[in-house]
Amino acid sequence: MLKVLVTGGAGYIGSHVVKLLGERGYQVGIIDNLSSGSLKQVLYGKLWVLDLKEREKVLSVLKEFKPEVLLHFAGSIVVEESVKDPLKYYENNVGNTIELLCAMKEAKINNFIFSSSAAVYGIPEIIPVPETAELRPINPYGQTKAMIEKILEDLAQAGEINYISLRYFNVAGADREGKIGPNYRQVTHLILRALKAAKGELPFLEIYGTDYPTSDGTCIRDYIYVMDLAEAHLLAMEYLLDGGKSMALNCGYGRGFSVREVIEEVKRVTKRDFKVVEGRRRPGDPPILIADNTKIKEILNWRPTYDSLEYMIKTAWEWEIKN
């Protein structure tokens, strides 16, 4: 069976993809330094606890495991932190990805799926935003993703790699069997913070900005269920292995919810009220991000199965109270 190497497979999204790969019978190898991931999240495969900056060690894993394809999730992910500490982001997301790409070249592995982000678009002019929109990130995190996309484009042009950059919008929810879920040490995502407030672990939930040019003044985001996103990775992988062309694809449902709408839904699903405080805008937040998902549906024949905010919140809540 096909061998797949997953970097960041002990993290939130990577571990859900590993679970799906394992269930479908793929042979899975994982590289993770456990800086934000955890062992408990790894349900399948062989794990090498390694940092991507250790190129020689990564290279020996690649030579030993011999994967046909590599899925690259490892990275630093907090937008606000990237504004305060850009070098950390350029080092981990750009520098260490280059280390990985060099090791892949030496090990002659040339199929690559990259975890990109809607943050590459910055403040898009067209909503829903198509892949053809100009990349104008407004924070260092988004810059790091756009830089790697550019590097991949150049490598593909030179015939050195086949890649798909999956531009995730806001990923949410937990595995429906409750075995794994969001496991962040630093909780910054809206739904997770709202659940912590519902649970009483946060004294209140702060809304970052209520004066955006949107219907209720709060930011609007496109939330995608983590297992639908996992499915997109498997399709992207198979597409590349069938000789598909390298490209970037949006991963979202093509509709958005405002911060206030999400908070109301969290209160409804959890049946708990909590205090909400209206705060100031955070640096680096675009007002509206919604995916045009026409291309991923056409190219990969990807179909959203769990397009329900209620379902995403429900699975994340069940995970939250269990843990």
Ligand SMILES: NC(=O)c1ccc[n+]([C@@H]2O[C@H](COP(=O)([O-])OP(=O)(O)OC[C@H]3O[C@@H](n4cnc5c(N)ncnc54)[C@H](O)[C@@H]3O)[C@@H](O)[C@H]2O)c1
């Ligand atoms: N969560 C989202 O909504 C979202 C949206 C867009 C893009 N993404 C991207 O998806 C990917 C996965 O995000 P996540 O939410 O699962 O984050 P996460 O922090 O849960 O997972 C990242 C994993 O990578 C590992 N890691 C980090 N740096 C490493 C290094 N140098 N060497 C080895 N392992 C390392 C961490 O230990 C962790 O297990 C990231 O690249 C992120 O930028 C996430």
